[in-house]
Amino acid sequence: MNSQIYKLALLSKIDDELDERKEEFGDLPEKLKNIKIKFEEAKKRLEESEQILSDNKKFAANAKVKLKALKEKEDKLSKQQFLVRNNKEFDAITKEIENIRDEYSKLSTELRTTGIKEENLTAKIDEQKEEVKNVESDYEEAKEEFNTITNDQDEDVKRLVKRRKDTLKKINKEFIKEYNRIRDHTHDAAVRIKRNSCSGCFSSIPPQKIVEIRNDLEMIFTCENCGRILYPEDIVIGDDEIFG
Ligand SMILES: [Zn+2]
Numbered sequence: 001m002n003s004q005i006y007k008l009a010l011l012s013k014i015d016d017e018l019d020e021r022k023e024e025f026g027d028l029p030e031k032l033k034n035i036k037i038k039f040e041e042a043k044k045r046l047e048e049s050e051q052i053l054s055d056n057k058k059f060a061a062n063a064k065v066k067l068k069a070l071k072e073k074e075d076k077l078s079k080q081q082f083l084v085r086n087n088k089e090f091d092a093i094t095k096e097i098e099n100i101r102d103e104y105s106k107l108s109t110e111l112r113t114t115g116i117k118e119e120n121l122t123a124k125i126d127e128q129k130e131e132v133k134n135v136e137s138d139y140e141e142a143k144e145e146f147n148t149i150t151n152d153q154d155e156d157v158k159r160l161v162k163r164r165k166d167t168l169k170k171i172n173k174e175f176i177k178e179y180n181r182i183r184d185h186t187h188d189a190a191v192r193i194k195r196n197s198c199s200g201c202f203s204s205i206p207p208q209k210i211v212e213i214r215n216d217l218e219m220i221f222t223c224e225n226c227g228r229i230l231y232p233e234d235i236v237i238g239d240d241e242i243f244g
Pocket residue numbers: 198199200201202203223224225226227228
């Protein structure tokens with residue numbers, strides 16, 4: 001029970017259990033990540049529109065004040081025109097009034113455009129708000145699904161993670177390195193010999209090798225066909241061992 005090969009077999013079984021729990025999530029973590037990005041983007045688009053609308057409103061308010069001032073200036077100049085002493089002064093005031101009217105007309109046109117823009121923006125903002133709401137509800141739903149699975153697994157996963165940590169401490173570092181290297185290619189890095197065959201790839205193992213494996217439990221033997229670590233048939237890891 002204290003041999004290195006037993007510990008590796010145990011580690012492999014613990015990892016199997018952890019993998020299984022991870023699989024229960026399916027594509028949910030990926031889905032959750034994507035919905036979150038979509039949610040952030042939708043919020044950003046809405047904020048941008050709201051900013052433009054606010055700038056637009058500020059511009060319109062300023063334009064109204066400016067138009068009023070221009071109108072007042074024009075009225076004042078019109079009155080002055082009656083009091084001029086010569087043609088030169090009259091022409092000068094006429095020119096000034098023309099300039100004011102030009103400015104007034106340009107600004108009025110801009111203000112009308114702003115009004116149309118505001119209407120369009122308001123409609124767009126309503127749509128964007130709806131979109132944010134929909135994506136948010138998708139996000140909450142996926143999150144809840146995720147949390148439900150997490151909560152269901154929580155106790156088991158905690159025990160498995162602890163058991164894994166404790167087991168790792170008792171395994172030779174070189175063996176762990178080898179185990180991890182194999183695990184990069186296949187999820188079950190250590191497998192039991194079953195009916196004289198590797199239970200990972202089902203290829204048969206020479207009897208001589210089986211004897212060696214059985215006799216030296218402090219050594220790693222790997223399957224010649226698939227490269228997985230092999231452990232003797234009589235090492236059977238039960239749930240009570242996996243969960244500690
Ligand atoms: Zn094999």
